[in-house]
Amino acid sequence: MGTELMRRGLSRGECPETWNLKRPEIVREIHRSYFEAGAEVVTTNSFGGHPVKLKAYGLENKVRELNYEAARIACEVRGRGKFVVGSLGPAGKFLKPYGPLDEAELEEGFYLQASALVSGGVDGLLVETMYDLREALVALRACRRAGSDLPVLVTMTFQKTPRGFFTLMGQKAADCLERLEKEGADATGANCTLTSSEMAELAPGLRQATSLPLLLQPNAGQPATDEKGNLVYSQSIDDFVAPFKKIIEAGVQAVGGCCGTTPDYIRRLAQFLHQK
Ligand SMILES: [Zn+2]
Incomplete structure (x- = not known):
């Protein structure tokens, strides 16, 4: 979503969630383009919708509205047999004693964020890009309260090190997933930072x-800026798609x-998965 908003003129330093109010037709169009590409599930434009994050833009009194609209817009273009999950990203500040x-x-x-997403009509909640297991567990608890019996999915962000995969806070990947299962997540996994071959x-x-x-939701390689100042990603579509063979064989659903x-990446990925 972030990538697509930037392609359509979201400036650096602008709060992406404000486009749910200012440019809803663009957000809707982006969702539609992913559904048309073959996505079965799309995530709402609410990644940065935690009040702590919105406060940095002076938008702390718009938490409900921005998240509710994020859900509503995506649900407007949800066809039969398709789903919308409400995105909840990190709050952007560390827990004590680090922050x-x-x-x-x-x-x-x-809880406020998840409640608004649920009111807006989402089919589930996706806590994503979590770099701290403690924050992920707090978010899971809040989503559980807000979402009653809706599925709550929690995916962490790991970095590859010579000793294995760890969160930014130094938590081991396998330990994170074990704990999330124990605490009642409905699905878990990883997103962001890593490429599909690393995943x-x-x-x-x-x-x-x-x-x-x-x-698992990898990035399309590593970000870089081209000569026009646009954000580009290093992996070609073919390079992105090929490692999914191994990912599926490993038992990822x-x-x-x-x-x-x-x-375009998602279209080719969907084609690849359907030929299998
Ligand atoms: Zn990402």
């Missing part, structure tokens, strides 16, 4: 760690794309 947030404040924010390396370890459905995966 200013306490768990109660963090949880209350996720293919990560997948078997995740599969061993949990019996929950796994969801749901796949998609994170940063840089335009509808």
Whole structure:
């Protein structure tokens, strides 16, 4: 979503969620383009909709409206047999003692956000790009409260190191997934930062760690800026799609794309999965 909004003129430093109010037709069109490309599930334009994050833009009093509209817009173009999940990204500040947030404040924010997404009509909640297991668990708890019996999916962001895959906070990938399963997530996995070939390396370890459905959403390579100042991603569509063979063979049930995966990437990925 972020990638597509930037392609359509979202400027750096602008809050992406404000486009749910200012340019809803563009957000709707982006969702439609992913559904048309073959996506079965799209995520709402609410990644940065936590009150702590919105406060940085002076939008803390718009939490409900921005998240509610995010859900409503996506649900307007949801056809039969298709789904919308409400996106909840990190609050953007660290929990104590590394930062200013306490768990109660963090949880209350996720609860407000998730409640608005649920009112807007989502089919599930997706806590994503979590770089701290503690924050992921707080978000899971809040979503569980807000979403009653809607599925809550939680995917973490890992970095590849010589010793394996870890979160930014140094938590081991397998440990994160085990804990998320124990705390009641309906599905878990990884998104962002890693390429599809790195996720293919990560997948078997995740599969061993949990019996929950796994969801992996890699980036289209690493971001760089081209000569015009546009954000571009290093992986070609072919390079992005090929490693999904291994990812599926490892027992991953749901796949998609994170940063840089335009509808063209998703179209080819959907074609690839359907020929299998
Ligand atoms: Zn990403």
